Amino acid sequence: MLPLFVITSLLAFASSKPCDTEGSNRELLLSLNKNLLRSLETQDGLPNPSVHLALRLSNSHNLAKESEHLNKLKNNLHNDLQSSLSNSRPVVGLLALYTLALKSSCYDLNTITFAVGEKSETLLTHLKKQMEQEKEHIAFSQRPLTNYYQYSLGVLALCTSGIRVNNHVSNKLIKAVEHEHFKHGDTESVDTYAMAGMALQCVKDSGSHAQNSAELDTALSKVKQKLLASRRPDGHIGNEFSTGLAVQALLTMGTEVAECAASMEAMRTAARNNIYHNPMAISQTLPALHQKSYLTVKSKECLNEDNTLTLEPLDPVVVLPTETKVAVTVEVVTSSGAAEVYSVDVPKGSSLLEALELLKGKHVGFMYEMESSLWGPFLSAVNGEQARQSDRRYWHLSSDGTALSEGVRDFKIEAAQRISIKNKSY
Template sequence: MAVGCVRGALAVLLQLSVWLPVALQCSVSEIQTGQVIRLLNIMVQSENSSAASGSTPNPSILLALRLASHHDSDTERGMLARLQVDAVKRVQEGLPFSSGTVALYCLAMQASCADPSLTPAPGLKGGKKAMDLRKLLEKKLKEEIDNIDSKNVPLTNYYQVSLDILALCMMGKPVTSHSVQSLIEASDNGGFSYGEKYSVDTASVAVLALTCVKRSIKAPDRMVLRLKILNALKCLIKNILQETTSDGLIGNLYSTGLAMQALSVTSTNYDCSRTIQTLLERAGSGSFENPMAASQITPSLENRNYLELNKLDCKDFEKTLDGSVLPLAPPTAPEGVITVHYRVEDGIHYSFNDSIEVTVLWGPHYCRSWRRRNKISPAKFRFTVEQSSWGPFVTSIQVLAGNTEERTYWQFLTGSNALDQGVGDYKPLRQGEYIVAKFSTY
């Protein structure tokens, strides 16, 4: 498991001459751009369907579309308008709006050349015509930090705290040294790990956030903080690289895109050609059909990152997505049936541990095969789900539900390895595969 590194400011100064990252250009070749366009089409089609059904827009997808080399300007403008309306509705009606979600909304608006502090909000009390999402994000981040100070954990998680700091920094809002220090200390003290698993996603967004803050520091009285950030960045990059697999993935398939952004903004040298080759192979086999998954990888395939949002040309809407680009053939699955072993266990209270063997067709999504188990044995395998940006999210099994205050959740594994896809996308394809749903803490 990756660990943090703690050194003094003097030690950092002594090592700066040693750590001189190599600038690197890493992106798909011209003949590979069709793969990227196909992923962009997946996102555009998803958001157009979402708009038609009145569903909540996905800010991560808008971020990816705005950073792309090709644009569907109508879809992007429509998404911006829907995000602004949804943000105001959430605040006015007291709907769930976590700090990380507010941060993503702010980043997506900024990428679309809209000021989050002037979000159109007709009908506000006091005659105001705009809502200040930047102030709301400042408030949300303070609540996260206050919870860290009092309980040693954020209200949500350090991934969202990193997004908060990144978004405020990108809006040119000075972030308190205490907030930055809290993130650095978490990176050194195991705050980026879930059990024995290091969260490459969290570390990568933390790198983006800390890099932004580092670049913004000009005042002499903040130079000590800058040195601490430099040291933290070095350690985070080391930890991220340690999670690289033999095929070039970093962490897992779906954390690799953010990891590539982190390595890019720190100009870190790595075998990016191998990484891109694997990503394109997996894209060709259908691994990024989920629009959220596509949004996480497309910026990195074109060597773009979230720190470039302020550099986007707001008038550059001339290029459009080529709707004639055909999707690649979907992966073919063997015909017939397989036997899959499922187990559901309470890994905290040890109140139950139930197993079942089910025969299913090759390639059904996990949730579909779970519903089959539910019909066979409803007492043991009844479950509830909520929709998230990644698709269905299992909230409870046997009426045992995850709880953010108690930091509990349902973890899904194949064998002893955590699933690298959501339950709405993962397909059991191996004869005799063992899949476990385990109630766990984080």
């Protein structure tokens, strides 16, 4: 039986308030959909399977552009995954998203293979093997090779593809929920709870975890409680960038999220304020605004789809250089606790990445290295020191003591501030 506070929270969450007209909401969805479609033309690096998944879960389509992107995934992303698998690099999260993207296009997954060594095996076989490696690593060291977000994605991708998830694999996720292992640094990861909720709900719906159904139900209740407890006064769950996944998870787990619920309104407000300019952010938010989740791909048929989405030519945007400069102090704290402080003046509106580049040119002692991700570039090394996932370390970014929710390319500097870059463990 659910505690009274959870029941009360559910009722509060489901209640609606006055919100924009249906026509206005529909226009916003269409605008986000078009922005995501345009991102296919400007994306750098590998084609993004999360973007493809969101486009396929939308109600309006441009099937020609989606098909073109699918081909890029099957070539460029496939080759990158092939290289990672051949070099024994753990890529369960990317492999899972690739699986979900293909599934969303109703592609026959049994025709997708990877050759490692002398042996060629299907995508799903490789995904199962990756999950077994992750599971064994948890048994040995109490944590996955990658992280529980990617582990959850792996469970979800296998389950939505009709593959029975090994009980030992799903049990590891259930235990991680029970022991509250979903943390990034000192903060609980709403994104991970959301992805775990979708994965475990899929396992429950498949009926493959009947022996431990009570533990599974307890884990799902805890995930739901964690997400509801993470709601902010403005309606977001966690932060602006985790709300989409959180709403997807709540919908999946049977919580009614009304069209005018506070979380839906919060996402719409953020979208209208251009908070979701990163394609990855749109890709996780758009399905939730359609009141769908990644589990939708399990039953997707790709029949009689609306093919009316077209892109109008955009007027070129001319950004005039600003003469206004703002003072930025950058503090770099290494894993040993040693700190270096630098200062630089940057044009107002510069990205943090642009500020770091200016700092690099001004101070001989400051240097940094970047790596790419689906969210964009991220710091991998500062002043010669690395913060690697394999060592359970990362560069924590904050501004005037508040952790940044955006990456170095997306965060804009509008006023004088102190940026802190700390090598932290998780």
